[in-house]
Amino acid sequence: MSSAVRAALFRGLPQLVDRLGGDGAALLARHGVPAGALDGDEALLGSRTVGMMLETAATELARPDLGLRLAEVQEIDILGPLAIALETSATFGDALDCASRFLFAHSPVVRVARTPTRRAPPACWV
Structure with a gap:
């Protein structure tokens, strides 16, 4: 294998x-x-x-x-302890960073990464 x-x-x-x-x-x-x-x-x-x-x-x-x-x-619990780390991340970006560091524990062939974009953030109207 x-x-x-x-x-x-x-x-x-x-x-x-x-x-x-x-x-x-x-x-x-x-x-x-x-x-x-x-x-x-x-x-x-x-x-x-x-x-x-x-x-x-x-x-x-x-x-x-x-x-x-x-x-x-x-359910997210299939990820074991990683699920807790992801669920307690302060932001979605933090969760992605956490997953990118520790997802190898489930499979070395899976990769997760954030890629910066050059696009402007969407306009927000208040």
């Missing part, structure tokens, strides 16, 4: 696939993911396996927004 992702990040995927007309258990089995792997906090999955599993489900279900739908049904 070249790089790994915490399996807990994909909790709810089989149920979502079922709800969208697919077979979530079969999807996991096809990609070699043990049935209970998403239930614990410690299991790891190969990042390529996860990528292929998500792409397969999105394609077969004709749901290119599958990842967004999965995020919608999940």
